[in-house]
Amino acid sequence: MTEDPFVAHRSLLFTVAYEMLGSAADAEDVLQETWLRWADVDRSQVHDPRAYLVRAVTRQALNRIRTLSRRREDYVGEWLPEPLLTHPDVADDVELAETVSIAMLTVLETLGPVERAVFVLREVFDMPYDEVAEAVGKTAAAVRQIARRARNHVAARQPRVSVSRSEHQAVVDRFIAALHTGRVQDLLEIMAPDVVFIADGGGLTAAALTPIHGAELVATMLAGTDRSKTETTTTWLNGSPAIQIASDSGRAAVSLVIEKGRITRIYATSNPQKLTRIDKPTDLMR
Secondary structure, eight states: OOOOHHHHTHHHHHHHHHHHHSOHHHHHHHHHHHHHHHTTSOGGGOSOHHHHHHHHHHHHHHHHHHHHHHHHHTOSSOOOOOOOBOOGGGGGSHHHHHHTSHHHHHHHTTSOHHHHHHHIIIIITOOOHHHHHHHHTOOHHHHHHHHHHHHHHHHTTSOSOOOOHHHHHHHHHHHHHHHHHTOHHHHHHHEEEEEEEEEEOTTTSOOOSSOEESHHHHHHHHHTSOOTTOEEEEEEETTEEEEEEEETTEEEEEEEEEETTEEEEEEEEOOGGGOTTSSSOOOOOO
16 A cells, blocks of 8 residues: 555654744644644645645644744743754754754744745745745745745844864864863853853743853853752754753753854753653654
């Protein structure tokens, strides 16, 4: 028997939904809704199942975004995308690794729903403008304008310098070593002066409710954390080397943005509802 197109393209469909929503749980809900609709479709009328399913997932994700926007208004503290454990080979696709990074997903949160959908479908998955237009319910001409605005918006906010996998891993290792010493000076040496620390505890764990700016404040805060009975390990989150921390008080997933050998952003997620996908790798695909 020929594999059902939905099953064959599931990893791709999940990746589209996740990049649009920043939440694996919501992406799975979107896939379930899409599957239920796909089950009722007359397959003989579908000439390109892959394109059809991507359009269907996009529409369901746009519907879900409206619900999420209301939910996030009541969210306690900073909201960060849900981290995913990924295979190291995701990094081999540089563009995919960049677009699923916590840093990029955070930037995508600043786009409007349609802008985000257009950016993801056009810039990440290279869909033709006419197919993107059909997915978002706009004309191709309008989609071209939306895509240009979205590209400019993202370019102005994304990290300015990409680093190699080996350099990223080296900085992660140095950061872990500095955390273990607990010395402020060691932490200062690995962070940029204007570093920003952003935590997401969702009101369920102790976490800074607003971003902490500046190396002195961030280093002092990190040096003051309790390191007893804490296990810190390297891992692969969202296509890049990252950190998992486990202690008596819970777990955290930490992703770093690195420029010129120093950390410029630290994203720390400790909300347990967002840590359900950091033990088993998630397959991402373009």
